[in-house]
Amino acid sequence: MTMAGRILVCDDDAAIRTVVREALRRAGHTVETAANAAELRRAIRNFRPQVLLTDVILPDGNGLDLVPELLADNPHMPIIVLSAQNTFTTAMRATEQGAFDYLPKPFDLGELMQAVDDALAQGLSTGIEDDAPAGEDLPLIGRSPPMQEVYRTIARVVSNDLTVLVLGESGTGKELVARAIHDFGPRRRAPFVAVNMAAIPRELIESELFGHERGAFTGAAQRTAGRFEQAQGGTLFLDEIGDMPMEAQTRLLRVLQSGEFSPVGSARAIRADVRIIAATHQELPRLIGDGQFREDLYYRLNVVPVLLPPLRERGSDIGELARHFLDRAAANGLPRKQLDPPAVARLERHSWPGNVRELENLMRRLAALTRDAVITQALVEQQLGLGAQPPMPAIAEAAGLGEAIEQHLTRHFAGYGGTLPPDGLYDRILAEIERPLLRLTLAAVRGNQLKAARLLGINRNTLRKKLTDLGVGPAVRRSE
Structure with a gap:
């Protein structure tokens, strides 16, 4: 059941104030509104709200900048930040400043009501650390709805040690998500250690992760610390976890269950004071069904899933990302370039099989190899290797779902050379x-x-x- 409470809504848009106020009142809450920071402060003194909803951009101030001041005087008043500035920086700043939740505009009214219910049900007294990253050059960029969900999930897990599983196609930026969780969390002063499971020979994985003692195996001339030990106090990022051999999965599961590990060749147990973030582009449930991944390890890792969308599903972010990569290329010494609107439109129509990594490489190539200061559609197509080829067909022109599935199955069976698949x-x-x-x-x-x-x-x-x-x-x- 909804818990009735005193809710203060601060927004300079009268229409938003009215809609939110009436929705909250219909749910049984007592609601007051404010149109600016001055009215907000007066309403808090007089109305003493149990929950505050505030916009970021106010006529006489910034809602995010007000959060620490308001929490100092009202430590048990959860603050929900509403913002049309839907960037990763906004979500992180809202969390760092002590906000209970962050909702991007335009928000879903039902989601807002649920956030208010959650805020009423839980007290909040979040401290603020002065050494948090400034966040002006963050690698996670985009304002599309799928990325907003990524930002909100990250904002909710940075302050705890829950294990995170980052899922997404190759090139979507899974390591960037892991670094953001580390850089904005309480372990930021300790090491961030990344290890790619697909890049380590099977016979060396246990030594790589847990270290080894001198003489533990042929060639072990001295004691070597493993990645767990190197990451003590910080974050261990296990990339491409789906490529981990089954025997190493068993050892990792034991460490996650016990919180301790032993170097190869040693009976000495070392406490594993690390936060685990894993990532994969593979479908782990399918690997489980094929007997290639432990189901119990999957559930240990999949405490908080973060699903990174492929670039083709966030077309509205492509222009912003492309300009960011051109700016980064210029900062690294390459000529400064700009994109004209037709070039951006062409980028948005590309299928991007290599995702964000492919886009970044293309922008660096354009910055380095094109002479003109303005990058045109023709230059984009030339570097994509398209020449005068037609753009990717629209979805409406594609084959029907049944035909597409039949084609996929035909290729699937053909891939087994006449034998039946598993x-x-x-x-x-x-x-x-x-x-x-x-x-x-x-x-x-x-x-x-x-x-x-x-x-x-x-x-x-x-x-x-x-x-x-x-x-x-x-x-x-x-x-x-």
Whole structure:
């Protein structure tokens, strides 16, 4: 049941104040409104709200800058920040300043109501660290709805030690997410250690992770600290976790369960004081079904999933990302270049199989190899190797779903050279269809699972189970 409370809404937009006020009043809350920072301060003194909702840009101040001051005088008043400046920096600043939650505009009214309920149910007294990163040159860029969900999830996990599993195609920026969680969390002063599981020979993985004693194996001339020991007090990022051999998975699971590890060749137990962030571009549930990944390890790692969308699903971010990469190239000594509007439009129509990494490499190539100060559509197509080829066909021109599935299965069976594929094909194909369906539906309703279940025509509990089983990352609420 909804807990009634005293809610203060501060926004310089009269229409937003009215809509939010009436929605909250219909839910049984007592509501006051303010149009600027001066009215906000007076209302807090006189009305003594239990929850504050405030915009960032106010006529006489900045809502984010007010948060520490307001919390100093009202430490048990949760503050929910609303902002049309939907950047990673805004989400991080809101969290660092002590805000209870951050909602990008335009927000979902049901989501706002849920955030108010959560705020009323929980007290908040978050401290602020002066050495937090300034965040002006953050690598996570974009204002699209899928990226907003990523920002909000990161903002909710930076202050704790929950294990995070970052999911996404190659080139989407999984390590950047891991670094952001580390750089904005309480372990920021300690090391961030990244290890790519796919790049280590199978026979050396245990030594690489846990270290070894002198004489532990042929060639071990001295004691060597492993990645766990190097990351003590900080964060250990296990990239491409899906490529980890089964025997090493068993050892990692034991460390996660016990919180201790032993170097190879030693019986000495060392306490593992590290935060674990893992990442993969592979579908771990499929690997589990194929017997290549431990199910119990998957659930140990998948405490908080962060699903990074491919670049083709965040087309509105491409122009901003491209300009950022050109600025970065100029800062590294390459000629400064600009994109004209047709060039940006062409970039937005590209399929980007290499995702953000491909876009960054293209921008560096354009900055280095083109003579003109303004990059045109023709130059973009030339560097993409397209020449005068037509752009990617629109979705409406693509084959029907049934035909596309038939073509996929034809290629699938052909890939086994006349032999049958492994057992469990029905479940694997269903998972391939369900996973993008669930991911895109969640993105369309901005992570609202109730709306997603209604849109899909299934029970909400069924949706939650499917999200867990398929490794699709739902929005993580503070109560979790």
